Amino acid sequence: MAEPALAVRALEAGYVRGVPILRGVGFDLAAGEILAVLGPNGAGKSTLVRTIAGLVPRFAGEIRLAGASLADLPPHRVVAAGFAYVPQVANVFAELTVDENLALGGYTLKRGRAERAARVFELFPDLVAKRQAKAGRLSGGQRQMVAIARALMVEPRVLALDEPSAGLAPIVVEQVFAMIRRVARSGVAVLVVEQNVRAALATADRALVLAEGVERLSGPAGDVAANAAIAEIYLGGAPAGASP
Amino acid sequence: MTLAIWLQSILDGLVIGATVSLGAIGITLTYAILRFANFAHGEFITWGGYFALAVLGAVAGSQDLKALLGGPFEPFSFGWPLIVATLASILAASALALILDAIYFRRLRRAKIAIASVIGAFGAALVLRNLVVLGYGADPEYFSREIQIAIRFGPGLRITPDQIALVGVTALLVVSLHLFLTRTQMGRAMRGVRENPDLASVSGIDVAAVIRATWVIGASLAAVAGVLIGLTIQLRPSIGFDLLLPLFAAAVLGGIGSIYGAVLGGLVIGVSESLAVMLIGPEYRAAISFGMLFLILLVRPQGILGVRA
Numbered sequence: 186m187a188e189p190a191l192a193v194r195a196l197e198a199g200y201v202r203g204v205p206i207l208r209g210v211g212f213d214l215a216a217g218e219i220l221a222v223l224g225p226n227g228a229g230k231s232t233l234v235r236t237i238a239g240l241v242p243r244f245a246g247e248i249r250l251a252g253a254s255l256a257d258l259p260p261h262r263v264v265a266a267g268f269a270y271v272p273q274v275a276n277v278f279a280e281l282t283v284d285e286n287l288a289l290g291g292y293t294l295k296r297g298r299a300e301r302a303a304r305v306f307e308l309f310p311d312l313v314a315k316r317q318a319k320a321g322r323l324s325g326g327q328r329q330m331v332a333i334a335r336a337l338m339v340e341p342r343v344l345a346l347d348e349p350s351a352g353l354a355p356i357v358v359e360q361v362f363a364m365i366r367r368v369a370r371s372g373v374a375v376l377v378v379e380q381n382v383r384a385a386l387a388t389a390d391r392a393l394v395l396a397e398g399v400e401r402l403s404g405p406a407g408d409v410a411a412n413a414a415i416a417e418i419y420l421g422g423a424p425a426g427a428s429p
Numbered sequence: 430m431t432l433a434i435w436l437q438s439i440l441d442g443l444v445i446g447a448t449v450s451l452g453a454i455g456i457t458l459t460y461a462i463l464r465f466a467n468f469a470h471g472e473f474i475t476w477g478g479y480f481a482l483a484v485l486g487a488v489a490g491s492q493d494l495k496a497l498l499g500g501p502f503e504p505f506s507f508g509w510p511l512i513v514a515t516l517a518s519i520l521a522a523s524a525l526a527l528i529l530d531a532i533y534f535r536r537l538r539r540a541k542i543a544i545a546s547v548i549g550a551f552g553a554a555l556v557l558r559n560l561v562v563l564g565y566g567a568d569p570e571y572f573s574r575e576i577q578i579a580i581r582f583g584p585g586l587r588i589t590p591d592q593i594a595l596v597g598v599t600a601l602l603v604v605s606l607h608l609f610l611t612r613t614q615m616g617r618a619m620r621g622v623r624e625n626p627d628l629a630s631v632s633g634i635d636v637a638a639v640i641r642a643t644w645v646i647g648a649s650l651a652a653v654a655g656v657l658i659g660l661t662i663q664l665r666p667s668i669g670f671d672l673l674l675p676l677f678a679a680a681v682l683g684g685i686g687s688i689y690g691a692v693l694g695g696l697v698i699g700v701s702e703s704l705a706v707m708l709i710g711p712e713y714r715a716a717i718s719f720g721m722l723f724l725i726l727l728v729r730p731q732g733i734l735g736v737r738a
Contacts, residue, residue: 260630270631293633
């Protein structure tokens with residue numbers, strides 16, 4: 186079997202040593218696949234992607250990108266290895282132009298930055314007219330597109346998005362998820378953390394549901410959507426299979 | 430005649446303000462990128478001036494070097510020796526800043542206690558200043574003891590060739606810095622780190638390298654300011670300390686974090702001090718930085734070119 190684009194095993198991580206937020210999370214993600222990471226507030230979803238990105242200390246477990254370990258690399262080396270991350274808030278450089286945001290997205294590229302930017306702009310035709318505009322002056326949807334475009338500059342193997350739908354109007358959410366599907370079709374493995382369970386499950390191939398830092402449910406998106414346990418997890422109910 | 434006196438005073442203020450601007454840029458950069466109010470920044474100016482003095486002394490003491498580097502470029506008081514000394518001083522001041530950050534400032538920042546950083550930087554400033562006193566004594570030093578003949582122009586205005594060089598060098602450095610920040614990847618990365626260090630790091634930017642670049646730029650501009658002060662006024666171990674309040678006033682009233690604000694702030698401070706000396710007497714010179722700061726922050730708390738957070 187081919188090496189997964191991203192393999193995470195028994196990951197424990199948190200901000201303070203001895204206080205793990207993630208307590209043993211693992212999954213495989215194949216090229217072109219979309220994995221939705223779901224769960225109630227405080228489940229550790231954002232911590233999971235931030236740990237892979239190198240922003241949160243890892244205590245135990247493995248993170249492998251196409252077979253090579255990412256564990257303990259500083260964030261800028263994780264990007265260079267092929268993992269691009271779009272944070273939930275403040276995910277564009279608001280005081281920089283769209284062009285400059287993309288140039289910084291391609292910071293690790295030694296050459297061909299302009300050519301790469303031209304290819305990325307083909308995916309985001311609406312942004313072309315805004316190239317010289319400061320990212321902070323764009324609409325929420327456009328900003329999200331700039332954030333994704335910035336992340337795609339490095340031609341990542343894996344793209345991780347933290348709540349790409351947060352704060353956006355429903356029609357814009359649909360556009361963002363259409364873009365995520367398009368990126369996945371080009372062969373990029375996509376990890377998407379979401380509160381918007383419905384939109385995420387409609388888009389993802391598979392889903393991983395976390396609660397209190399551990400996996401509670403995982404499988405094909407359709408199965409997870411049909412599983413009655415998901416409502417209980419969100420409502421803080423008993424673990425699946427432990428109902429009275 | 431009165432007009433000429435006013436204009437002369439403004440001109441003198443612009444010349445002084447230019448060196449304040451160079452120092453204030455460093456303060457605004459370290460503050461914007463490291464969130465660190467570096468009260469030791471003035472010492473980079475002092476050390477920059479004395480580094481250059483040391484090199485000039487070495488050149489003057491060696492017949493071979495003197496012959497190689499030649500005499501002054503007329504009508505200026507300086508020649509190749511000062512240019513070589515300035516470049517050496519830039520390297521030395523950058524090294525000093527990087528070493529201080531590696532062994533001291535970085536630890537202060539990591540402690541994340543703002544007052545510790547401020548007092549710690551003050552402490553570093555005291556040590557650095559007294560090391561200069563130890564090495565050179567407290568008496569003023571001069572790069573050249575030649576008297577320069579001022580050029581007369583306009584309605585009876587006077588400026589020395591060295592002062593023209595000072596303004597020219599400052600303008601060149603500000604324009605270069607502008608081009609660096611807007612046209613190069615490292616410049617954009619500095620602006621990115623200023624705005625959002627986490628986002629910069631997940632964009633692939635090595636934030637530690639950007640911080641080092643920030644120190645090098647700030648210290649280099651300070652070293653040049655020190656050389657220009659030595660060239661046009663005199664060197665004393667206290668020049669950096671005496672400039673500290675004008676530097677911070679310039680950075681803050683221009684809008685902390687804004688390079689152009691720092692330049693403008695430096696010029697405003699220089700001209701205000703110069704006019705104040707004429708209007709209310711030299712004893713109030715030092716109060717003027719604060720007066721201007723106070724006035725401008727009352728009207729515009731974010732500074733002249735600052736952006737409201």
